[in-house]
Amino acid sequence: MSNDSQIVKFFKNQTIFLSGGTGLVGKLLVEKLLRTSFDLKKIYILMRGKHGKNPQQRFDDFFNDLCFGNINEENRSKVSFVSGDCKKPDLGLNSEDVDILKKETTCIIHAAANVNFRQTIKEASYNVSSTKEMIKLAKEMENLKVFVYVSTAYSNCVNNHIREEIYEPPIKAEAFLDLVNTCKEDDLEKIILPYLNKWPNNYTFSKCLSEDLIKESVMEIPTAVVRPSIITNTIKGPIPGWINNYHGFIAITSGGYVGVLQNFYGKKEKKLHLVPSDFVCNCILAAAWVTANSKTFIVFNCVGKHINLERLVSAVNTLFWKFPTMKCLWYPELSIIQNQYLYNAIAFWMLMLTYCIDFVVSCFKKPAGATKIIKLITQQANVLSYFTSQEWSFDEDRFMNLWKKMGDEDKKIFPFHIDAIDWDKYLCSCVLGIRVYLFKDPISTLPKAKTKFRIMFVLHYVIVALFYCLLYVILTFLAKNFWYK
Ligand SMILES: NC(=O)c1ccc[n+]([C@@H]2O[C@H](COP(=O)([O-])OP(=O)(O)OC[C@H]3O[C@@H](n4cnc5c(N)ncnc54)[C@H](OP(=O)(O)O)[C@@H]3O)[C@@H](O)[C@H]2O)c1
Numbered sequence: 001m002s003n004d005s006q007i008v009k010f011f012k013n014q015t016i017f018l019s020g021g022t023g024l025v026g027k028l029l030v031e032k033l034l035r036t037s038f039d040l041k042k043i044y045i046l047m048r049g050k051h052g053k054n055p056q057q058r059f060d061d062f063f064n065d066l067c068f069g070n071i072n073e074e075n076r077s078k079v080s081f082v083s084g085d086c087k088k089p090d091l092g093l094n095s096e097d098v099d100i101l102k103k104e105t106t107c108i109i110h111a112a113a114n115v116n117f118r119q120t121i122k123e124a125s126y127n128v129s130s131t132k133e134m135i136k137l138a139k140e141m142e143n144l145k146v147f148v149y150v151s152t153a154y155s156n157c158v159n160n161h162i163r164e165e166i167y168e169p170p171i172k173a174e175a176f177l178d179l180v181n182t183c184k185e186d187d188l189e190k191i192i193l194p195y196l197n198k199w200p201n202n203y204t205f206s207k208c209l210s211e212d213l214i215k216e217s218v219m220e221i222p223t224a225v226v227r228p229s230i231i232t233n234t235i236k237g238p239i240p241g242w243i244n245n246y247h248g249f250i251a252i253t254s255g256g257y258v259g260v261l262q263n264f265y266g267k268k269e270k271k272l273h274l275v276p277s278d279f280v281c282n283c284i285l286a287a288a289w290v291t292a293n294s295k296t297f298i299v300f301n302c303v304g305k306h307i308n309l310e311r312l313v314s315a316v317n318t319l320f321w322k323f324p325t326m327k328c329l330w331y332p333e334l335s336i337i338q339n340q341y342l343y344n345a346i347a348f349w350m351l352m353l354t355y356c357i358d359f360v361v362s363c364f365k366k367p368a369g370a371t372k373i374i375k376l377i378t379q380q381a382n383v384l385s386y387f388t389s390q391e392w393s394f395d396e397d398r399f400m401n402l403w404k405k406m407g408d409e410d411k412k413i414f415p416f417h418i419d420a421i422d423w424d425k426y427l428c429s430c431v432l433g434i435r436v437y438l439f440k441d442p443i444s445t446l447p448k449a450k451t452k453f454r455i456m457f458v459l460h461y462v463i464v465a466l467f468y469c470l471l472y473v474i475l476t477f478l479a480k481n482f483w484y485k
Helices: 006-011 024-036 055-062 095-104 121-139 173-182 185-196 202-217 249-257 277-294 309-322 340-363 370-388 397-405 408-413 423-438 443-483
Strands: 015-019 042-047 079-083 107-110 146-150 223-228 230-232 263-265 271-276 297-302 305-308 335-337
Touching: 006 024, 006 277, 006 408, 015 024, 024 042, 024 277, 042 055, 042 095, 055 079, 079 095, 095 121, 107 121, 107 277, 121 146, 121 173, 121 185, 121 202, 146 202, 146 277, 173 185, 173 202, 185 202, 202 223, 223 277, 230 249, 230 277, 249 309, 249 370, 249 423, 263 340, 263 370, 271 277, 271 309, 277 297, 277 397, 297 397, 305 309, 309 335, 309 423, 335 340, 340 370, 423 443
Parallel strands: 015 042, 015 107, 042 079, 107 146, 146 223, 223 297, 230 271, 263 335
Antiparallel strands: 271 305
């Protein structure tokens, strides 16, 4: 890699302690660091057991992901894991690992978080307590140069305009953690409710409190808070369109792609700020470099380019039809419903319909799961409706200054700012990425999927026609027998 890159030079001989390394942002960070910063010393990933696998077994699988295709064995050997869990005191680390981390770490990137919008306040409190544990550890690190906290641009979404600064939370993070530790879990939701006030979910609230904790506690450590907006598929590297989670708008797009989500509540003209995941990682690495050098506390609103909801939905619908997937369960056609009452009525009707489908299916002694799927996907769309029915504006001065400070070589290696996104091209790679990397449906199935799509199309419109016929019959019957009587 080039000798002219200041960021590459910064990461020479650095040892990084990364939490969230198995997630979307974390994996891309590891990949980018290994691909660009050959002189990097070590990356320690905080790894917990999950889905019946212990941390060692998860680590053994770690590099099997397609996104690591360009990383050779020598570079892979620079990555190790430390067993731990953000929900536990001291991050669940054993004392030997703590000693190693304290001695060796020069850069912390704390990206781990439970990002579920529907989590309980107790669950969300771990996002705050893990940040507290991370800060405690950071303060004991002998060689630490920089601490980067990955937050969200919506940590203060109760405001319409988001500045690049830490906002005063409705309750101090320490006081919140005291309540969590002293109250019964059942009472906790009620006690916290007045503080939650206008926050749409416990996740964004936990991010706001975590930011407060950082501002209050890490004064002596150069610290960057990077706030990405809605993270989407990679735009450039390592593979365009790569994605590994179903968060945010990816959930709506995936539900729509397989046909189980047909309608969601939103306002067509509202702007969504999408930011490609590889750009987020590049911004995090650039933020680490600049913050370590400036030795200050900086907040970066890492917001992407905006697209209005109507254009986005219309583009993905066209792509669903162009690249249908074998995984589709129904004819895919996403619609934005702008009236909350109409949306509720449609959602209720869909639920009734799936109860009927499940009833018919179970009569044939087949497993019935339509209601469960629809309920899940509708709940997900409902929690996202807060973000699809409003829009925010963001200060971007620090984010833009970061870009301006970078040399030409850094801009080439770590791009995160572009004047305009070619939406048609990018959304095409997003939809194909969902198909290939999330649904595991290779592009070779396209001809078969097109046949399935045609069948679904006919079936869909036959059922719609039957529905209107039935409605007509019922209404004329009612009119004849009751209205004109
Ligand atoms: N996705 C977005 O649209 C978005 C937008 C703005 C900001 N962000 C922020 O970006 C960061 C990364 O998000 P992401 O999209 O990469 O999410 P993700 O794919 O869900 O990854 C979350 C990461 O956190 C780890 N984690 C969660 N709970 C943990 C625990 N108890 N102990 C140890 N590790 C734990 C997960 O590990 P496991 O593999 O063990 O679960 C995973 O590595 C988060 O801080 C999030 O708040 C995300």
